[in-house]
Amino acid sequence: MTWQKSGPGTRRGYHHGNLREALITAALELISQKGAAGFTFADAARAAGVSPAAPYRHFRDRDALMADVARRGFEEFADALARAWDGGKPTPRAAFERVGRAYLEFASKEPAFFSAMFESGLPVADYPEVGEAGDRAFAVLREACEAHAATLPKERRPPSLMMALHIWSLSHGIAALFGRGDAARRSIPMSPEELLEAAVLIYLEGLGASPDQGR
Amino acid sequence: MTWQKSGPGTRRGYHHGNLREALITAALELISQKGAAGFTFADAARAAGVSPAAPYRHFRDRDALMADVARRGFEEFADALARAWDGGKPTPRAAFERVGRAYLEFASKEPAFFSAMFESGLPVADYPEVGEAGDRAFAVLREACEAHAATLPKERRPPSLMMALHIWSLSHGIAALFGRGDAARRSIPMSPEELLEAAVLIYLEGLGASPDQGR
DNA sequence: TGTACATCAGTGAACGCGCGTTCACTGATGTAC
DNA sequence: TGTACATCAGTGAACGCGCGTTCACTGATGTAC
Numbered sequence: 292m293t294w295q296k297s298g299p300g301t302r303r304g305y306h307h308g309n310l311r312e313a314l315i316t317a318a319l320e321l322i323s324q325k326g327a328a329g330f331t332f333a334d335a336a337r338a339a340g341v342s343p344a345a346p347y348r349h350f351r352d353r354d355a356l357m358a359d360v361a362r363r364g365f366e367e368f369a370d371a372l373a374r375a376w377d378g379g380k381p382t383p384r385a386a387f388e389r390v391g392r393a394y395l396e397f398a399s400k401e402p403a404f405f406s407a408m409f410e411s412g413l414p415v416a417d418y419p420e421v422g423e424a425g426d427r428a429f430a431v432l433r434e435a436c437e438a439h440a441a442t443l444p445k446e447r448r449p450p451s452l453m454m455a456l457h458i459w460s461l462s463h464g465i466a467a468l469f470g471r472g473d474a475a476r477r478s479i480p481m482s483p484e485e486l487l488e489a490a491v492l493i494y495l496e497g498l499g500a501s502p503d504q505g506r
Numbered sequence: 507m508t509w510q511k512s513g514p515g516t517r518r519g520y521h522h523g524n525l526r527e528a529l530i531t532a533a534l535e536l537i538s539q540k541g542a543a544g545f546t547f548a549d550a551a552r553a554a555g556v557s558p559a560a561p562y563r564h565f566r567d568r569d570a571l572m573a574d575v576a577r578r579g580f581e582e583f584a585d586a587l588a589r590a591w592d593g594g595k596p597t598p599r600a601a602f603e604r605v606g607r608a609y610l611e612f613a614s615k616e617p618a619f620f621s622a623m624f625e626s627g628l629p630v631a632d633y634p635e636v637g638e639a640g641d642r643a644f645a646v647l648r649e650a651c652e653a654h655a656a657t658l659p660k661e662r663r664p665p666s667l668m669m670a671l672h673i674w675s676l677s678h679g680i681a682a683l684f685g686r687g688d689a690a691r692r693s694i695p696m697s698p699e700e701l702l703e704a705a706v707l708i709y710l711e712g713l714g715a716s717p718d719q720g721r
Numbered sequence: 722t723g724t725a726c727a728t729c730a731g732t733g734a735a736c737g738c739g740c741g742t743t744c745a746c747t748g749a750t751g752t753a754c
Numbered sequence: 755t756g757t758a759c760a761t762c763a764g765t766g767a768a769c770g771c772g773c774g775t776t777c778a779c780t781g782a783t784g785t786a787c
Binding site: 521522525556557558559560563564 | 763
Binding site: 422479 | 541624625627630637667668671672674675676683684692696705707708711712713
């Protein structure tokens with residue numbers, strides 16, 4: 292018996308059936324365990340239960356697999372942000388805060404995607420589809436900022452691009468420094484969510500929204 | 507002639523003289539070229555012009571060298587922040603903004619240190635001296651927040667720890683996303699410094715400081 | 722309905738490579754007397 | 755002042771390892787007739 296038993300649940304023959312998906316799943320698992328840098332092509336093949344040559348049927352090389360993971364990550368990220376935004380209902384302000392929390396939630400629930408997206412060191416020029424997916428995620432954030440800015444008096448309305456970059460940076464900084472279970476991070480006496488919420492509150496107030504405005 | 511010529515400037519014999527420092531210099535160069543993950547012990551030895559076994563006289567292993575780089579990074583970082591703070595002169599507000607800029611400046615001028623400090627994936631528990639150096643850097647930021655908070659009316663003075671975490675996260679987010687020459691980063695229509703300065707301004711105003719207060 | 726054949730998605734052995742690490746060693750340096 | 759010796763900081767050869775990648779191959783699947 293040299294080949295794998297094909298019991299129920301593990302049913303597989305010579306052909307895997309859906310190796311491409313299996314490799315991506317394996318990559319996510321490995322990245323969450325060992326980080327984006329520690330993940331190897333051979334590892335992914337092993338985790339999927341195939342020979343080290345098999346992945347080459349589906350991806351040009353390790354980076355191509357990583358790029359696909361990053362692209363999917365940005366797409367799921369964009370979806371998650373868009374769901375949180377929900378067209379700005381019931382008020383831009385309430386929806387805006389949901390978007391911020393969705394950012395952190397994604398970072399903490401999908402650390403593997405997050406790593407692939409922001410820490411993989413992929414040459415972005417070689418994988419334009421990754422950058423485009425990232426742009427779509429950013430566009431959601433920008434739309435939220437645009438709508439929120441529109442609730443402010445016209446003469447002190449900030450550029451929505453700048454505002455979006457501020458919120459993105461703040462969320463990203465909190466996620467990178469404190470937002471992951473990662474042992475390398477330092478602990479703080481409040482949750483990342485609370486930290487972000489407080490910061491956004493202060494920031495928006497600084498923009499000129501009174502705390503109750505727009506609610 | 508099997509051994510290296512010892513012309514002026516390259517003067518070296520069998521003994522290197524200061525291999526420990528040379529390895530750290532080499533590590534910084536390599537990290538800035540290939541990132542924290544791509545840097546290897548053997549590479550560092552090669553760059554320093556010694557055999558692959560030589561580094562073991564000075565560092566237990568690759569991680570120990572990386573940890574030393576990270577520790578030094580945090581120390582220089584703390585120094586840079588403290589110089590920028592300069593005891594809060596002439597006003598806490600002005601000094602405060604200098605500290606933020608110093609954060610970005612460090613990230614952009616010392617990308618290798620920055621990588622080693624925040625992206626090396628070192629098991630922090632094994633290198634407590636790294637964490638302690640990081641704490642010293644954070645303490646400077648906290649002191650600045652403390653002094654700045656003291657200029658606000660008592661009833662709406664924010665916890666300085668929270669405030670420090672906000673500024674740290676914001677600076678870190680901007681530095682990580684836009685602050686490095688790195689080809690992987692996306693470009694934005696303003697400098698990271700301007701972006702940070704605007705964000706800090708808005709944030710402080712949100713805390714209740716009028717734009718001119720404390721200047 | 723059966724069969725021949727093309728195509729696809731795997732295998733497994735092999736390769737070259739660079740890394741981390743160990744080892745006995747040796748050249749250089751400092752010091753006690 | 756010279757010499758013997760201890761110590762230090764290197765060498766270079768060797769090892770096992772896992773990775774990326776290629777190659778001829780083969781089992782499985784789908785399809786034309």
